[in-house]
Structures are given as structure tokens and as C-alpha cells.
Amino acid sequence: MVSPISHLPLIIVLLLSFSLANSASLQESFVQCLNLNSDRTFPFYSSIYTPSNPSFTSILDSSAQNLRLLVPSAPKPEFIFTPSRDSHVQAAVICSKKLGIHIRVRSGGHDYEGISYVSEIETPFIVVDLVKLRGINVDVKSNTAWVQAGATTGEVYYRIYEKSSVHGFPAGLCTSLGIGGHITGGAYGTMMRKYGLGVDNVLDAQIVDANGRVLDREAMGEDLFWAIRGGGGGSFGILLWWKIKLVPVPPTVTVFTVTKSLEQGATKILHRWQEVAPYIDENLFIRVIIQPSSDGRNKTQRTITTSYNALFLGGARTLLQVMKTSFPELGLTRKDCLETSWIKSVLYIAGFPSDTPPEVLLKGKSTFKNFFKAKSDFVREPIPETGLEGLWQRLLVEDSPLMIWNPYGGRMSQFSESETPFPHRNGTLYKIQYLSLWQEGDKNAAKHIDWIRKLYNYMGPYVSSLPREAYVNYRDLDLGINTKNSTSYIQASAWGYRYYKNNFDRLVKIKTKVDPQNVFRHEQSIPPLPL
Numbered sequence: 001m002v003s004p005i006s007h008l009p010l011i012i013v014l015l016l017s018f019s020l021a022n023s024a025s026l027q028e029s030f031v032q033c034l035n036l037n038s039d040r041t042f043p044f045y046s047s048i049y050t051p052s053n054p055s056f057t058s059i060l061d062s063s064a065q066n067l068r069l070l071v072p073s074a075p076k077p078e079f080i081f082t083p084s085r086d087s088h089v090q091a092a093v094i095c096s097k098k099l100g101i102h103i104r105v106r107s108g109g110h111d112y113e114g115i116s117y118v119s120e121i122e123t124p125f126i127v128v129d130l131v132k133l134r135g136i137n138v139d140v141k142s143n144t145a146w147v148q149a150g151a152t153t154g155e156v157y158y159r160i161y162e163k164s165s166v167h168g169f170p171a172g173l174c175t176s177l178g179i180g181g182h183i184t185g186g187a188y189g190t191m192m193r194k195y196g197l198g199v200d201n202v203l204d205a206q207i208v209d210a211n212g213r214v215l216d217r218e219a220m221g222e223d224l225f226w227a228i229r230g231g232g233g234g235s236f237g238i239l240l241w242w243k244i245k246l247v248p249v250p251p252t253v254t255v256f257t258v259t260k261s262l263e264q265g266a267t268k269i270l271h272r273w274q275e276v277a278p279y280i281d282e283n284l285f286i287r288v289i290i291q292p293s294s295d296g297r298n299k300t301q302r303t304i305t306t307s308y309n310a311l312f313l314g315g316a317r318t319l320l321q322v323m324k325t326s327f328p329e330l331g332l333t334r335k336d337c338l339e340t341s342w343i344k345s346v347l348y349i350a351g352f353p354s355d356t357p358p359e360v361l362l363k364g365k366s367t368f369k370n371f372f373k374a375k376s377d378f379v380r381e382p383i384p385e386t387g388l389e390g391l392w393q394r395l396l397v398e399d400s401p402l403m404i405w406n407p408y409g410g411r412m413s414q415f416s417e418s419e420t421p422f423p424h425r426n427g428t429l430y431k432i433q434y435l436s437l438w439q440e441g442d443k444n445a446a447k448h449i450d451w452i453r454k455l456y457n458y459m460g461p462y463v464s465s466l467p468r469e470a471y472v473n474y475r476d477l478d479l480g481i482n483t484k485n486s487t488s489y490i491q492a493s494a495w496g497y498r499y500y501k502n503n504f505d506r507l508v509k510i511k512t513k514v515d516p517q518n519v520f521r522h523e524q525s526i527p528p529l530p531l
């Protein structure tokens with residue numbers, strides 16, 4: 001599908017000159033350009049928010065998850081544009097390119113370093129927020145759905161559930177993620193061991209490219225279609241729609257959460273989990289949430305709790321058999337198990353209270369929003385108990401640390417490393433996510449960031465190396481940052497091989513071909529090679 005806009009005579013574009021003297025005129029020039037490049041009758045002014053607009057702050061903050069990037073000292077956009085049609089996104093690309101305005105794209109706002117709404121490397125910049133573009137068309141007959149970038153994972157799950165109780169989609173556990181940004185980096189969830197990632201279940205897409213054209217899979221070609229399925233957001237174009245493949249889910253699934261403290265033998269059980277969880281029945285996903293908590297008996301004495309939080313695609317009886325055979329150490333009993341529907345398991349895993357109706361998923365409600373810094377690692381060999389004990393010592397001295405361990409294996413091992421840009425496949429036992437959270441007004445933000453960096457150093461010997469792999473959807477600017485002159489391949493290789501392994505080189509080649517002028521750029525966007 002190619003839009004008529006791409007046929008607009010270039011001469012009109014070139015004849016216009018704009019004053020960039022101040023932000024008012026920048027905004028005016030942008031609106032003028034939008035009007036020229038799309039349906040003139042549309043009142044663009046009402047979808048543009050400058051800092052003087054009373055709604056500016058609430059729109060900017062709305063979907064942003066990391067409050068660390070919303071503090072007053074964080075760079076703010078000149079304005080936010082909220083397109084309400086696909087053609088407006090095309091016009092935004094054409095106009096930002098023509099006016100030389102740096103553009104950031106936001107779908108669900110969950111970027112860990114806030115790069116969808118903050119630019120540390122370039123001013124002025126604008127935010128194109130796709131919040132109004134959230135169409136979802138589910139077609140159960142063909143097992144597919146077309147989903148627009150601004151829709152959340154929760155909305156997608158709900159719209160599937162509305163049409164069928166035996167279909168689902170294997171993407172994020174968190175229900176407020178924007179489908180646009182989320183799938184670009186991989187997208188894992190509780191069904192990854194059975195069905196792989198979100199990117200493994202994408203059939204087609206529509207993107208706006210660097211020239212403002214809308215391209216589907218056929219028009220963009222297999223190279224670019226490969227790149228957008230895991231090559232990270234904000235590098236290759238603006239995703240408008242994903243066509244996803246629905247997967248079967250049983251009418252009854254089982255969830256449980258079993259918690260073990262150090263006093264209850266947590267270290268030994270977790271050591272065993274590393275050997276079991278990646279190889280167990282692929283219908284079973286057992287993640288572990290690890291944090292310090294106060295010991296019930298002595299409030300000044302903290303312990304470590306490990307919570308085994310799981311989804312089984314089947315009934316409790318079968319689950320208990322699987323656990324008895326493969327992981328008796330956890331001591332799972334029938335009364336730990338809750339049999340429920342797939343959609344309710346989504347609410348359970350996302351942490352909603354037990355009687356929350358599924359309709360909450362339509363509110364795009366986030367259960368997170370924190371000041372935080374996070375990092376990730378992939379583990380290929382079990383960490384010895386002594387390594388775990390050193391980890392507990394480090395967690396015990398931090399205010400609000402959190403770790404989440406996600407098992408791999410199953411379907412994840414059946415893809416080659418280069419099948420999609422997401423390379424963390426066969427041989428990966430599990431992924432670790434480290435977080436430190438804090439409250440507003442905490443003067444110790446720097447101390448918490450320092451703590452997590454030291455923890456990361458401590459973990460070095462126990463995790464993947466050469467490269468030390470990281471998950472691009474858990475973006476971490478400590479791994480390296482493109483400066484304004486971001487065409488440096490050397491600079492970008494600092495993080496590129498960690499996120500993509502050798503796929504990084506292919507991503508750079510594709511980027512050089514489809515966006516040689518680097519229209520889509522940010523702190524960790526794929527660099528084009530110099531022409």
C-alpha cells in the first residue's frame with residue numbers, strides 16, 4: 001500500500017521556506033506543513049500541545065512509565081503531536097524531515113530510558129504520540145488480527161478474548177505496553193516457551209518509512225521486514241500496524257505463586273530452578289520474582305523472598321504431575337493452584353486484584369510507574385549457590401531492589417539466532433532483570449544507580465559473555481550512547497552486539513539502505529554507514 005502523499009510534487013516542498021527562530025514559529029511551520037501534506041480540513045492545532053498548553057504536562061506524563069525521565073530537569077519536547085489518522089503520521093515524518101526537527105515516536109511510553117519522550121542528544125525535538133491510533137481488528141476465522149501501534153497489550157488480549165476463549169497472543173505480561181514499541185524489540189510473555197515471542201508471531205506490518213511512504217511487508221521487502229521484528233524501536237520507520245497470528249489457548253489454565261524465603265531454603269530451591277525451568281514441559285512458565293522483605297518475626301531483620309509466579313496451559317491435575325516429576329523441591333500443592341481462563345490469567349500475572357473484571361484491560365491502566373533504573377542479563381550456565389549468596393548480600397543493602405528471572409527453552413530454542421534480530425535463543429537458560437526503584441524526592445537517585453552498576457559488575461562472571469547479552473526492550477544507556485554525530489558505527493557497536501549479537505551488522509546494512517540520512521535516530525538507534 002503506497003499513499004498518495006508520496007506522490008506530492010517535491011517542488012512544492014522545496015519552494016517553501018520556514019522560519020525556525022522560535023518554538024511558536026516552529027510549531028506554526030509544522031502545522032502549515034501538515035496542512036500542505038494532508039487533508040486540509042483537519043484542525044491540526046487541536047492535536048498539537050506546546051508547553052504553554054494547560055494539557056502539555058498531563059499528555060507528556062500520561063503513558064510515561066519511568067518517572068526518573070519526567071523530572072523538571074529532563075529535556076522537554078517543543079511540542080507533542082497526537083495524530084488521529086495514519087496519514088498524519090506520514091505527514092509528520094515528511095514535515096519533521098523537511099523542517100529539520102528531530103522526531104521521537106511514542107506508542108505505550110514504557111521505554112526504560114524514556115527515549116520515546118526525552119532526547120538527551122538533540123534539541124529541539126518533538127514527540128509524535130500514537131495514543132489515538134489504537135484500532136484492533138480480530139479475525140478468528142483466519143487466526144489473525146491487525147493491531148494499530150498505539151493499542152496496548154491489554155487491549156489486544158481483551159479484543160481477542162471478546163471473540164474467542166480459546167485464542168490468545170504471546171506477548172508481554174504487563175498489560176499497558178504499547179504494541180508499536182513492544183513488538184519492535186522482541187516481546188516476551190508467559191507463553192514464550194510454548195509459542196516464542198511476539199516477533200515470532202507477526203505476519204505482516206505497515207510502516208511509515210523515512211520518505212513518508214506507507215509500506216506493507218510486500219512493499220518493504222524481506223530485509224526490512226526482518227529488521228523491524230526485533231531490531232528495536234525508532235530506527236527503521238514508524239510502525240502503524242502489526243498483523244499478528246493468534247495462538248490456541250486451552251479453556252482452562254492454571255496459575256500459582258509460591259514464595260520461599262532464605263529461612264525456607266530459597267537458595268537451594270532457586271539453584272534447582274535454574275536446572276529445571278528451561279527444560280520443563282513447555283506449557284509451563286515459572287518466573288521468579290526476587291526481593292528483600294522484612295522477616296515476620298523481626299522487623300529489623302530482612303530476608304530474601306523468591307516468588308515462583310507461574311502459568312500452566314492446562315489444568316491443575318496435570319500441572320501437579322509435571323511438578324511432582326520435574327520440580328518436587330518447590331512443594332507445590334493443589335491449594336496453591338488456581339484454575340482459571342486465559343484472560344483471567346493475564347490479569348493475575350499482571351498483578352490485578354483477584355476479582356478485577358477483564359474490562360480493566362481497556363483502560364490502559366499501568367500497574368507500575370516508578371522512578372527506576374534497570375539492567376538485564378542472559379544466563380547460560382546455572383549460577384552456583386555461593387554466587388547466589390553474594391547476590392543476596394548485595395540485595396539486602398539496597399532500599400527497593402527487585403529481580404525477575406524468566407525461563408527460556410521450549411519453543412525459544414527452536415529458532416536460529418539470525419531468524420529474527422532477537423538473538424537470545426538456544427542455550428539461554430533464563431534472563432535476569434535487575435531493578436532499583438525509589439520514591440519522588442529521594443535525594444539518592446545517584447546512589448541507587450551506582451548500586452545497580454556495581455551489582456551488574458558483580459554478576460559479570462555468572463552470565464553470558466563476549467558479548468554480554470542484553471534485552472533491547474530493557475534499554476540501558478550505560479551500555480553506550482550515540483552522540484549527536486550518531487553515524488559512528490564504532491560507538492554503536494558498544495551496545496549493538498549485546499542487543500543483537502551478529503545480527504547487528506545486518507541491521508546496520510539495512511538501515512544504511514532504507515534510512516541513509518538517519519531520519520529515525522536516538523541514543524541507541526541503529527546507525528547508517530557513512531555514504
Ligand SMILES: Cc1cc2nc3c(=O)[nH]c(=O)nc-3n(C[C@H](O)[C@H](O)[C@H](O)COP(=O)(O)OP(=O)(O)OC[C@H]3O[C@@H](n4cnc5c(N)ncnc54)[C@H](O)[C@@H]3O)c2cc1C
Nearest residue numbers: 107108109110111116173174178180181182188233234239
Ligand atoms: C512495567 C513494564 C513491564 C514490561 N513488561 C514487559 C514484558 O512482559 N515483556 C517484554 O518483552 N517487555 C516488557 N517491558 C519492556 C517493553 O517491551 C519495552 O519498554 C517496549 O519498548 C515498550 O513499548 P512502548 O510502545 O510501550 O514504549 P515506547 O516508550 O512508546 O517506545 C519504546 C521504543 O520504541 C520506539 N517506538 C515506539 N512506538 C514506535 C512505533 N510505532 N514505531 C517505531 N518505533 C516505535 C520508541 O521511540 C522507543 O525507542 C516492560 C516495560 C515496563 C516499563
Ligand SMILES: *[C@@H]1O[C@H](CO)[C@@H](O)[C@H](O)[C@H]1NC(C)=O
Nearest residue numbers: 295297298299300301302303
Ligand atoms: C533483630 O535482628 C537484628 C539484626 O540482625 C538483631 O540485632 C536483633 O537482635 C534482632 N531482634 C530480635 C528481637 O531478635
Ligand SMILES: *[C@@H]1O[C@H](CO)[C@@H](O)[C@H](O)[C@H]1NC(C)=O
Nearest residue numbers: 412413414415416425426427
Ligand atoms: C540447542 O543446543 C543444544 C546444545 O548445543 C543442541 O544439542 C540442540 O540440538 C540445539 N537445539 C536446536 C533446536 O538447535
Ligand SMILES: *[C@@H]1O[C@H](CO)[C@@H](O)[C@H](O)[C@H]1NC(C)=O
Nearest residue numbers: 482483484485486487488530
Ligand atoms: C560532528 O560532525 C560534524 C560534521 O561532520 C563535525 O564538524 C563535528 O565536529 C562533529 N562533532 C563531534 C562532537 O564529533
